[in-house]
Amino acid sequence: MQAQIQNPLAALPNRPMKVNVGGVKFDTNTATLQGAGQGSLLAKLAEEYSLDKRTELFLDRDPDLFRAILSLLHTKRLPPLPAGSDLDLLIVEAAYYGVLEFVKSCLYPPTLDGLDVEKSKALLSNGRDFPSAISVLHSDGSLCLGHGSKVTFYDWALRRCSTTLTELLSIGSLQLLSDSLVAMGSPDMPGLHVYDVLRSKHKKSIMWSGTQDPRVFKPSVYAITTSSKSIFASFSSAKGGDNTIAFVDPERLEVVDDIGRQSGLSATVPGKLQWMEKRGLLVAGSTVAGPFGHTAHLRLFDVRSKEQIWEWKEPNLTLRAQEKDSFADWTISEDIDGIFKIGVASGRMELLDLRLLKEESDPWMIMRESRPDLRKCEGGVSNLLVANGRQVFCSRGGDIEVWSEVPLQLAPDEKFWETSFRRNFLDQRRSVGTGYEIAAMAVGGNRLFVARKELQGLEVWETRGCHKL
Template identity: 35%
Template sequence: MEDRNSESAPGPHHNDRVKLNVGGKLFETTLSTIRSGDSDSLLAVLSNRPTNEPDADPVFIDRDPEIFSVLLSLLRSNSLPSTARRFSKQELADEALYYGIESHLKAAMSPPPFTGIDASLVVTIRPASDGRPSAFTAASGDGSVWIAHGGQISSYDWNLVHTATIRTHLDDVTSIRRLWPEIAAIGSESAAGLHIYDISGGRHVGSTHWTDPSDPRIYKARVTAIADSPSSVFASFDCPHRENCVLVVDKSTLQITSQLGRLSGNSAKNMVPGKLTWLPETGVLVGSAVTSGAFGYSGYIRLWDPRSGEVVWETNEPGSGRSSRFGDSFADVEVDVDESILFKICSKSGDLAKADMRHLGDDPWVYLKDKNPSMRNTTGGGSSVIHCYRKQVFAGREGGLEVWSRVEGIEKGVEREGEECEGLYRRNFVDKVENSERGIIKKIEGGGDRLFVSREDAEGIEVWESSNSSVVVPVL
């Protein structure tokens, strides 16, 4: 009946079908299905075999037939069947890599676009040894993550599957930055220098140290923060006697090209930057430092032009005027790179404020107002961190995680002081009460369609994803 209908109705001819024997189990599908993978995949290559002989023996592939059944369904429908839950992510990824259809699996298993308002905790990644992370860095593209724990770095791919753990020559890694897909820049608060490592090969590629022949005190300078641009690495160095600066390092040669903002002393205005962010739109480098003591919080935000080495804008808190809310200085600072907006969270009130980096002045801050009646009250913002990701601002207050989301459809022209949150931003909790009891949030970072969170004295890194995924494949 199929042969008779094939002459009058559209459908696959017998020459368009292919038979495969996978691990002793026979599969029959169409050439278009197995060619829907990458052009250089194993299945695409097999599809080029002659199929003119209907009685020819099927192609034999010595692999697991049950997993192949899942992958064949993926090629047919671009989604994973419910039977995929029977296998771990690693098993599916290994087989997809063998057949050359890893990109299809990645598209099907990747989380949906990340929005904080409907995010939930999906897994906590715990490195095999010394599980308390000292630093981590996430890839913006695929949501993979590298976690430093002690002197080791563990890498997890887009599937959150552990791919490698390398041991560095440092006792502890406290700063890490992904420079290229397999290359990381790292620093330690207990050892000198900026160090470059090949994560995939476990090799130490090179090092850069801050030295000054005219000043013998400049030695054993430690790295506290790292940022990068397409051509340069920016690292803040701090000497034991409190001399500090930001070095600009050429990415290709690891040679120092210039230094920014050399400072000396223990005052809040002269601290080493604890955060660095490079803005591709303007080429400006943003550095900030925060300290706390018996008299509260203090610190600065400073913008450098790396080309001239000059400071183009700065503010110090606590200070006079409303920019510091009469002593309510910031507990943390973050930059929305895409929108060119500075955000700060106040240490006493916990208020969130923003400043347009294209119109900075003596008092650029606009304070966001909380108009969401469902939010529980928060007191203060002392132990607070913030992170900007995909036009959202995530705030960790003690152990609680919240998000300020931009309301779509509101024109920028309506932004007026005192109406900012009411018209443009809305505040919601990301977590539940039981989540907030796991410990004080120390760092938040977005990558791919995920948010990564670390907590004080807690093992592992929390992974948050939006909860409207159609298929959930557990990490085993």
């Protein structure tokens, strides 16, 4: 019978110990330092102290930061940093002592709650360009910001790590592929361009060239998204309107297939792509302005069968005249298993329950606010949507609102009602439309990021009560 492997630190007796850090003496015990975890420097020092029966340990490090780390091990919370110290120094010291994961867990904000958020900080990028595209890595909350022809990368602690100058005139679409690689596209420059933002180097440019059709000429990228196995990019030719959604291999960075090819005058370029991991569906949507108003097109693709399984065009001819409208933006919510959209003219929020997709010819449900003072909704082609869990954030001009699901005890197959979601505003201003218009929004790392037109700063919204250093 195989003997069980035991943690050698667990068998050590808990002894009082003295630690001299930079000339400042601290009284603690071996159990506290062992709480840093096996393999950390502090746990190893506690082991040496117990085995060698030393009277004191000496560390030539910053005593103020050691005091903060020691308090973290005691209380599982970070105290306010002393004067003259900043977050960068704390992270360096935490990595030295082997307790960086403890610091991460304390600095990481709680789950984003649209009913209890506040503007925590503003990120300023280099140069004078305004932000045009945002991408967040959901695994750790690191961020890429496109502004002008540059892209700036921020790590999990929102520290500015690098700014990379690209060959693009302006960055229209952006997608983080990993903690160092980012893909981007622009209507002004053909191809999908991949950069290593940590090294500030161009890695590869990818072209949609798997066709002999002469109408396909210098295709540009208008939207990007990723799944666990592929990169999806919306390519459109510079002439003729031919477009497709290309599948890019994330390892070789080459186009391996495409789906949803369109050509001719009726072709609409997907300006937004989103991936539904649970269903294995790729959602593509576009809104185009014309001489007679706006037209919108939404399509769902099964990437395994390479087939389009559903589409929706607006204005929809089957609807009544007063209900005909085109959506300004849309977003998916995998937690709700649905798609939200907002109208250009009406400003209505509507929900498509994917569970009912095959049962109804018009599957959209209008979301209605029961409170009279919040029923009026402003339309606009620049309104934006982004979902987070079972809530969706909506921008109307310069204001941000959140539609949150009412937490009722419902069966898993229960249908949503028109009043299943309630509307609230994020800010406390009573007047509407007084702020700078919102240009882009993104959610990730339990944070909401907001970019406004003609403003260089990127707003960071977090749930109230999270720790501030």
